[in-house]
Amino acid sequence: MHNFGVLLRGEMQRLVRYKILQISFVVSLLWLGILFLIGSDHVADFVPLFIFIDVSMMTVLLVGANLFFEKQENTLKTLLITPSDFVALLASKFVSSLYLGLQSTVVIALFAVLMFDVSIAVLWLIVFVLLITCVHTAIGFTFVVFVKDFNGLLAFTIFYMFLFAFPSIFFMLDLLPSSAEYWLMFSPTHAGMLMINYTFGEDVAWWLLLLGALYLVVLSAVLIRFVISPKYVETAVRE
Amino acid sequence: MAKKVFEVKDLRFRYAKSNVEAVRGISFDVYEGEIFGLLGPSGAGKSTTQKIMTKLFRDYQGEILYYGKDLKNYSNAYYEDLGVGFELPVHFSKLTGYENMHFFSQLYQQRADIDDLLNQVGLLEDKDRMVGEYSKGMKMRLNFVRALLNHPKVLFLDEVTNGLDPKNARIIKDLIQAFKEAGGTVFLTTHLMNDVEELCDRVAFIRQGEIVEIATPRSLKLKYGNREVRVEYFNNGKTETDVYPLDDIGTNKDFLSLIKDKEIETIHSGETSLDEIFIKVTGEKVDA
Ligand SMILES: Nc1ncnc2c1ncn2[C@@H]1O[C@H](COP(=O)(O)OP(=O)(O)OP(=O)(O)O)[C@@H](O)[C@H]1O
Numbered sequence A: 001m002h003n004f005g006v007l008l009r010g011e012m013q014r015l016v017r018y019k020i021l022q023i024s025f026v027v028s029l030l031w032l033g034i035l036f037l038i039g040s041d042h043v044a045d046f047v048p049l050f051i052f053i054d055v056s057m058m059t060v061l062l063v064g065a066n067l068f069f070e071k072q073e074n075t076l077k078t079l080l081i082t083p084s085d086f087v088a089l090l091a092s093k094f095v096s097s098l099y100l101g102l103q104s105t106v107v108i109a110l111f112a113v114l115m116f117d118v119s120i121a122v123l124w125l126i127v128f129v130l131l132i133t134c135v136h137t138a139i140g141f142t143f144v145v146f147v148k149d150f151n152g153l154l155a156f157t158i159f160y161m162f163l164f165a166f167p168s169i170f171f172m173l174d175l176l177p178s179s180a181e182y183w184l185m186f187s188p189t190h191a192g193m194l195m196i197n198y199t200f201g202e203d204v205a206w207w208l209l210l211l212g213a214l215y216l217v218v219l220s221a222v223l224i225r226f227v228i229s230p231k232y233v234e235t236a237v238r239e
Numbered sequence B: 001m002a003k004k005v006f007e008v009k010d011l012r013f014r015y016a017k018s019n020v021e022a023v024r025g026i027s028f029d030v031y032e033g034e035i036f037g038l039l040g041p042s043g044a045g046k047s048t049t050q051k052i053m054t055k056l057f058r059d060y061q062g063e064i065l066y067y068g069k070d071l072k073n074y075s076n077a078y079y080e081d082l083g084v085g086f087e088l089p090v091h092f093s094k095l096t097g098y099e100n101m102h103f104f105s106q107l108y109q110q111r112a113d114i115d116d117l118l119n120q121v122g123l124l125e126d127k128d129r130m131v132g133e134y135s136k137g138m139k140m141r142l143n144f145v146r147a148l149l150n151h152p153k154v155l156f157l158d159e160v161t162n163g164l165d166p167k168n169a170r171i172i173k174d175l176i177q178a179f180k181e182a183g184g185t186v187f188l189t190t191h192l193m194n195d196v197e198e199l200c201d202r203v204a205f206i207r208q209g210e211i212v213e214i215a216t217p218r219s220l221k222l223k224y225g226n227r228e229v230r231v232e233y234f235n236n237g238k239t240e241t242d243v244y245p246l247d248d249i250g251t252n253k254d255f256l257s258l259i260k261d262k263e264i265e266t267i268h269s270g271e272t273s274l275d276e277i278f279i280k281v282t283g284e285k286v287d288a
């Protein structure tokens, strides 16, 4: 993990300078605005949903945008000719992304607790949010190594939402039969949604949570090991 | 004889999605303390070769030794020895010049004085401006500073003077020269003959992934240059031109009587310029 500290500090500094942190924060505020308009009757349903959308879709987009910035400026490549460990390079980017996910979660959750007296299993929320952000960071990386430009990233993200996120949201709003759940378990999105709902007091079987958590861990590991790592250098160097 | 820094033997490389090799079995040595130029037209494989030697591409065929040891056996500590100047852009545009340098500097064990380097390239006063606001010449000079942050032993420079005005190009060339004089080794790629003529101790011509010639700029001129003397003189109200072989010119009666009797306008020894040699050797026109 040679140079991890320096790299992470660099990542955090750039989150601020490239206004990614600020954008993420403003999006959290938008969620708060919507929650405020929705009012206390439905808050219990929508707080988990908004947290979820933020740490999944927003993560994919922000990670992707960030990587494209860096690719354009060739700094991904420049970092590869320094003595830094490759693992440290990836880790610094993952940790800065986890930070963003956590920040949004804290903002939304705190607001919900203070304004609407929602009760949350805080520790589990943190653990699950980190997991979900991690897997979606890996998905963002994966999209970037496969697409050529930012439009490609948008297209992939939208496609991903239709394929995985919307069915879960429909299911949550009881628009799909309950038998659909077995199929939905293959979606990292659905696994994530179950976890977050659980932290807001919904009944979720413990084995389903465990399975979901395992799934997200394994999926992150597989993407990092078999997709991101082998293709990262090629992506960074490609002009 | 100076030590060999690099020994490149029968190097081959093919891009994943390509069915032809970008580098097709090239071999050369780079000696300690020299400026070695890799020269060739666009698409010849210069940047590719450099990316292999800087370990960005690792699945090549053939062998590269760095100080006698296989490059594949070096860890990332190899990069402590290297300074690499890529083609632009290479910086975080929303950080200042100094912030960029400070960040990269911290990644190395050895750290040069940043202000001192910035001063040498005339960027000290602009160090707190965003790199995004820098001109191309300024970015190029900053790129050079970044390459020198870790007191490297070897400098890899890819087209570092490309597109620079003469003043900026001069600054960079002087710094390359100074780096060499301090004992450093330089591997540079370029398609500018000017760079080669002014800087390189030895130059390899590369064309379609193959090296077609390795020599000193001087011996190239001798080999490909026409050794001849061209005399323009005034005769019967108009300018005429005669050409004589340079060998034994001192005893060439025609030549001697010409310069004795006629009104001479110009005399040029016909060394072919490196530009012309470039076209001869690579079969392609040099970019301006
Ligand atoms: N990522 C890539 N995938 C496939 N082929 C590539 C890739 N990058 C370069 N090539 C090809 O490899 C060959 C060598 O390219 P390279 O960039 O090394 O040339 P170069 O000599 O540096 O040219 P230039 O003077 O334009 O920088 C070219 O034919 C180029 O089209």
Ligand SMILES: [Mg+2]
Pocket (backbone or CB within 6 Å): B046, B047, B048, B158
């Ligand atoms: Mg090139």
